Amino acid sequence: MVTGGVSGRPHAKLPRMNPSIHEQPLPYVDLLPERAAEAVDLVVIHCTELPDLAMAREYGERVLHASGTGNSGHYYIDRDGTICRYAPGERVAHHVRGHNEHSIGIELVNRGRYPDWWDSRRQSMTEPYPALQIDALRALLAQLRGSFPNLTQIAGHEDLDTAMMPATDDPALEIRRKLDPGPMFPWDAVLRDSGLLRIGGDHP
Template sequence: MPAIITIHDQPLPYESRLDERATASIDLIVIHCTELPDMATAREFGERVRYTSGTGNSGHYYVDVDGSIYRYVADRRIANHTVGYNSRSIGIELANVGRYPYWGDSRHQAFTVPYTEPQIESLLGLLRKLRNDHPGIRYIAGHEDLDLRLEPAVDDATIMLPRRQDPGPLFPWPRVIADIALERLHATPAP
C-alpha cells in the first residue's frame, strides 16, 4: 500500500463536460511540464475553454514546486492533454517554466530550471497511488515521447522545432522508472 499523500481537489469548471470512461481502460501515465511561470497561470490556462464542447486543455494532476498536488480532473474523466492518447491516460503536469515564454523561438529551446526534490518525491508518491488505484497502468511517457509533430520556429520559419518537449531534459527519467517500474512508451514516428 502506498504512503498516504495529500491531494487538493480543485475541479476545473468544465470537468463535468469531459467524457467519462471506465477507469479499467487506463494503462498510461503521461508526464508534462506546464512551461508557465507559476501554478496560478497554469490554473488559468487550464480553465480556458477551447472546444465547442465547452472544455479546454488540462492534465488530471498538477505538482507544484513545493510538492503540493492538485487534482483538476477526476481519473474517470478524459482530460485533453496528449493528442491521440487521452482516452487511455492520466496526465500529470509538473510546474516548471520550461521554455516560457519563448516556446516557439529556436534561440530559446533549453530547459534551465531543474525540477525540485519535493516535486519529484510527491510525483513518485502520486505515481505509486495511481498504480495502486488503477492496476491496469503499464506504461509511462513524457509528452515529448508521444507528440512528435514539428512546427516552424517563430523567429525563422525554415527551422522546424518539436512542438512538445516536456517534461524535458532535466526530468529524472532513470530515477522515476527505477522507482515505479513502468515501461516507457514512445510513439512511432510517421514515415
C-alpha cells in the same frame, strides 16, 4: 534514457504512500467524457512551461473546444510537492494528442521554454525539478497504480507528440512542438520502483 536535473535533498528509496491531494476541479470537469478505471493504462508526464501554478490554472480553465472544455492535465504538482487534482482519472482530459482516451496527464510546474516556446533560439530547458516535486510525483504514481488496475506504462509528452512546427522567429526553421518534461527531468529516479515501463521516444 534522460537523467539528472534534480535539486535539493536525495530521494527516499520508496515514495511515501497516500499523498495529500487538493481537490480543485476545473469549471468544465463534468463535461469531460467519463471512462472506466480499467481503460487507463498510461500516465503522461508534462511540465507546464509556465512560471507558476496560478498561471497554469488560468490556462487550464480556458475553453478551447466545442464541447465547452479546454486543455489540461488531471494532476498538477507544484515545486514544493503540493499536488492538485483538476480532473479525476475517470474523466478524459485533453493533454496529449492521440492518447487522451487511455491516459492520465500529470503536469509539473516548471518554466520550460517560457515565454518563447517556439523561438528557435530559446529551445533550452534549464530549470531543475526540485526533490520535493519529484518525491510527490513518485508517491502519486504509486497511488495511481493502486487505483487503476491496468496502469503499466509511462511516457513523457515529448515521447508521444513528436510533431514539428515552424519557428516563430524564422518560419523556414522547424522545431519540436513539445519538449516536455525535457532534459532536466530525472527519469531514473522516477522509474525506480515505479513498476511502470517507459514507452515512446528514442530512449532504451
